[in-house]
Amino acid sequence: MNNNPQINRDGELQHLLTTEGLPISVLLKILDTAESFVGVTERDIKKVPLLRGKSIFNLFFEPSTRTRTTFEIAAKRLSADVVNLDVAASSQSKGETMLDTVNNLSAMHADMFIVRHSQSGAAHLIARHVKPGIHVINAGDGRHAHPTQALLDMFTIRRYKKDFHSLRVAIIGDILHSRVARSQIHALTTLGVPEVRVITPKTLLSNKVERLGVQVYHDMAQGLKDVDVLLMLRLQNERMLGARLPSAEEYFKYYGLTQEKLALASQDAIVLHPGPMNRGVEIDSAVADGKQSVILSQVTFGIAVRMAVMTILMGN
Amino acid sequence: MKIHIKNGHLIDPKNGIDVIKDVFIAAGKVVAIGAEPSNFKASRVIDAKGLLVFPGLVDLSVRLREPGFEYKATLESEMKAAVAGGITSLACPPDTDPPLDEPGLVEMLKHRAKSLNQAHVYPIGALTQGLKGERLTEMAELHDAGCVVFGQSDAPFINTRVMMQAMQYAATFGFSVWLRPQDVSLANSGVAHDGEVATRLGLPAIPVCAETIALSTIILMARETGARVHLCRISSAEGVSMIRAAKKDGLTITCDVAVNHIHLSEMDIGFFDSNCHLVPPLRSLSDRDALRIGLMDGTIDAICSDHTPVDEDAKLLPFGESEAGSTGLELLLSLVLKWSLEMKIPLISALAAITTEPAKILDIDVGHLSLGAIADLCIFDPNQYWNVEATVLRSQGKNTPFLGIELQGKVKYTLVNGSIVYEN
Numbered sequence: 001m002n003n004n005p006q007i008n009r010d011g012e013l014q015h016l017l018t019t020e021g022l023p024i025s026v027l028l029k030i031l032d033t034a035e036s037f038v039g040v041t042e043r044d045i046k047k048v049p050l051l052r053g054k055s056i057f058n059l060f061f062e063p064s065t066r067t068r069t070t071f072e073i074a075a076k077r078l079s080a081d082v083v084n085l086d087v088a089a090s091s092q093s094k095g096e097t098m099l100d101t102v103n104n105l106s107a108m109h110a111d112m113f114i115v116r117h118s119q120s121g122a123a124h125l126i127a128r129h130v131k132p133g134i135h136v137i138n139a140g141d142g143r144h145a146h147p148t149q150a151l152l153d154m155f156t157i158r159r160y161k162k163d164f165h166s167l168r169v170a171i172i173g174d175i176l177h178s179r180v181a182r183s184q185i186h187a188l189t190t191l192g193v194p195e196v197r198v199i200t201p202k203t204l205l206s207n208k209v210e211r212l213g214v215q216v217y218h219d220m221a222q223g224l225k226d227v228d229v230l231l232m233l234r235l236q237n238e239r240m241l242g243a244r245l246p247s248a249e250e251y252f253k254y255y256g257l258t259q260e261k262l263a264l265a266s267q268d269a270i271v272l273h274p275g276p277m278n279r280g281v282e283i284d285s286a287v288a289d290g291k292q293s294v295i296l297s298q299v300t301f302g303i304a305v306r307m308a309v310m311t312i313l314m315g316n
Numbered sequence: 317m318k319i320h321i322k323n324g325h326l327i328d329p330k331n332g333i334d335v336i337k338d339v340f341i342a343a344g345k346v347v348a349i350g351a352e353p354s355n356f357k358a359s360r361v362i363d364a365k366g367l368l369v370f371p372g373l374v375d376l377s378v379r380l381r382e383p384g385f386e387y388k389a390t391l392e393s394e395m396k397a398a399v400a401g402g403i404t405s406l407a408c409p410p411d412t413d414p415p416l417d418e419p420g421l422v423e424m425l426k427h428r429a430k431s432l433n434q435a436h437v438y439p440i441g442a443l444t445q446g447l448k449g450e451r452l453t454e455m456a457e458l459h460d461a462g463c464v465v466f467g468q469s470d471a472p473f474i475n476t477r478v479m480m481q482a483m484q485y486a487a488t489f490g491f492s493v494w495l496r497p498q499d500v501s502l503a504n505s506g507v508a509h510d511g512e513v514a515t516r517l518g519l520p521a522i523p524v525c526a527e528t529i530a531l532s533t534i535i536l537m538a539r540e541t542g543a544r545v546h547l548c549r550i551s552s553a554e555g556v557s558m559i560r561a562a563k564k565d566g567l568t569i570t571c572d573v574a575v576n577h578i579h580l581s582e583m584d585i586g587f588f589d590s591n592c593h594l595v596p597p598l599r600s601l602s603d604r605d606a607l608r609i610g611l612m613d614g615t616i617d618a619i620c621s622d623h624t625p626v627d628e629d630a631k632l633l634p635f636g637e638s639e640a641g642s643t644g645l646e647l648l649l650s651l652v653l654k655w656s657l658e659m660k661i662p663l664i665s666a667l668a669a670i671t672t673e674p675a676k677i678l679d680i681d682v683g684h685l686s687l688g689a690i691a692d693l694c695i696f697d698p699n700q701y702w703n704v705e706a707t708v709l710r711s712q713g714k715n716t717p718f719l720g721i722e723l724q725g726k727v728k729y730t731l732v733n734g735s736i737v738y739e740n
Contacts, residue, residue: 004587005587020516097629098634119633119635119636120517120519120588120636121635121636122634124587124588125588125633125634142634143518144517144518144519179518206514206521207510207511207512207514207515207523208511208512208515212515212516
């Protein structure tokens, strides 16, 4: 149970469930493969026949438009057949268990499942129970992981910053509930980023997070000093309902990214955000649309990175 | 029936016996140890050469799942599992459906258990009606029906005042109150220890202070009310320190730990192993080590199996949605042996934590092999190895973190009231 379930005995990637424990060679292979797909997505005919005849099921137990769409586009550009299943609205409400749903779809000769679920570990559970030869990509499980998002962030960083070994990276926002942050931290530390910081109030921090190899800051002025890459996290509105934060306004004042705060970072720092953005909560429009923002590039590269992951998995 | 157990290595923690001696049983009692009484005609001779003979185990927390949860386990299946694990007396928490809050339910359970003629069952009565933490049960009536002690299982009180009154009322009759310290609002909907693993896996967490804050309330209230308090399933190093200090101050409290928690830590969750979803959560390695030390220095009095059979479907879910608990009746003895070997503790001391000490906590006259004692005993081969597999477990619950692991020590015979109820 303790071995990394996404890699087989020969060190090949079978599933993409988390960035934790992925060898650097695998990470780099994904990023390099994605480079070759960026060209495809910029062509007039945006299609390659690599996955022709393959069936890919988008299995979303939690609603998501954006992530599901990017996976769908990526699969279609690889000429695969894509089936979108909004499971939250169908079988689950009829009482079918998650594994029964997966078994039923496997019987329809699925080659790959792209899974989104509100519970941490859902993708691992599915990966453990699918037949050999069926691949699982985790498109977000609870607070645990969102590996393709982290990989497209790494791809974007590499495009703008070249060398990971000289970077200071700050992740800003709701670390406690963020699957994106966890996947980013593992990817950044594996790729050799020497300094990864997290900046957040104590109510949005996860206990012992420094064991993942990050430094914790609670003050934006200190945390942003000399930072080259700012990874913003989305702040969910429901965080304001409990006692974690008093108001969106106070959060924005102390942790929202404005031009003034951005000026504290390195001059050529870049700003990333996984979307969808809450303008005026975690990020000011002037920054989101400003010249240091690479947020729209992330979206474009996201397709290429997901094409790369699908191609590599199907080849193994 | 007269039974002669010969050539066995007799271990009786209460009487400090740890030598090869024969045991003679007649009319359900131990009638002689060592030399054969005159005119003793054994109808059965058990050759226990190379085997250990000790009092049957007393387990302080066994969920039999009846009434209400028969799809998870039945009284029959779990009583068979108990004797297969060498357990001859067991206390069952009141969290059945309906909870054990009425004399009729308790009488029914006692009667059903008795008719199965296996281990002795000691129901823990509910402290509050429906375990809702709001209104007291008829404790004296429940006691007459067969409840030996009273508890809340994992259910909270609606406020501290009810808790205090429950303890005062129990103290009126001298009844022992069993509580698992947990502040419900701090535990919230957590499923794992608030530490490195929950952070890594993104699991909702239960901080140590959920245990220690509740513990300090219970300790202060035990002092205030004079109630006899037993603390169930302690899980943290800080909790152990607080109990140690309270005992040093002269407070008469007792405490148990679940056997999984002296072996495992949060690390064993690995990649979301739902068999490691337990209540209380498996905590850090240093917490586990403190529990081990606490047992050795007497801060923790007893080890229980915290047997909680869960059906397979309820474990085949993402970690946070899976049902907590593990099967334990048939693993308790092997896991206590493993602990004693790892910590280099004499077996006689280790066995005290599952015989003499829990019997004292329950205030029942079992767990020893004095002359005239009820002949509840276990004959055990410490050198036989076995694999923990679903097919070998008699319990209906196959859920354990030790699934697939090889363990040492196998029960050969279990005797209750001088009758052989299990033989392997």
